[in-house]
Amino acid sequence: MENHRIYTMPFASVYPHYVNKAEKKGRTKAEVDTIIFWLTGYDRNTFEKHLENKTDFQTFFQEAPEINPNVSKITGVICGYRVEDIEDVLIQKIRYLDKLIDELARGRKMEKIMRA
Template identity: 55%
Template structure:
């Protein structure tokens, strides 16, 4: 999928769509920020800078401080494709982010979304 038009889409253009999507379901922008920072390693300032500078998705992921090693645990279908079977690494990262936001909107618990094992005890 090299050169797919989504790669040149700005993070700033999709971020508010993510926020709107989760707000319709009773969640908020902080939840979107939490899953995106978990996935990419960006902090709040880094996310804000990505929005403010309108960096494209290819650059957003290329400059991600640290992709979460547990991202490979993200499975399921998004846009008709199983995320774990997507071969293009950039497209897979984008779809991982989409999948996490979808899970927030569906009301899943954050520990489940962030692939966190339950606390012992």
């Protein structure tokens, strides 16, 4: 597994950027959290502990209770790569989250974002 800088970056340092991106487009922090909980299986308390502890991305995704089984329905391009073709599992999970936040910021309905 290739070691990317993002692996050791605290999730808490990027989370505010996700929220800001959504809020600039009229969406809410609660919607960002809903997406994160849907993707990872975290609940509010466990998620808050990861933020407080400044858990790195690698640990954040490794300790996720359950990656949503519908992630295979997330397709498209993010950062120049097709998310469904990314071979590094951790990078793919991070890009899934990026893709979902992008969809939120573009005004997509929550039902569609969460592949309902």
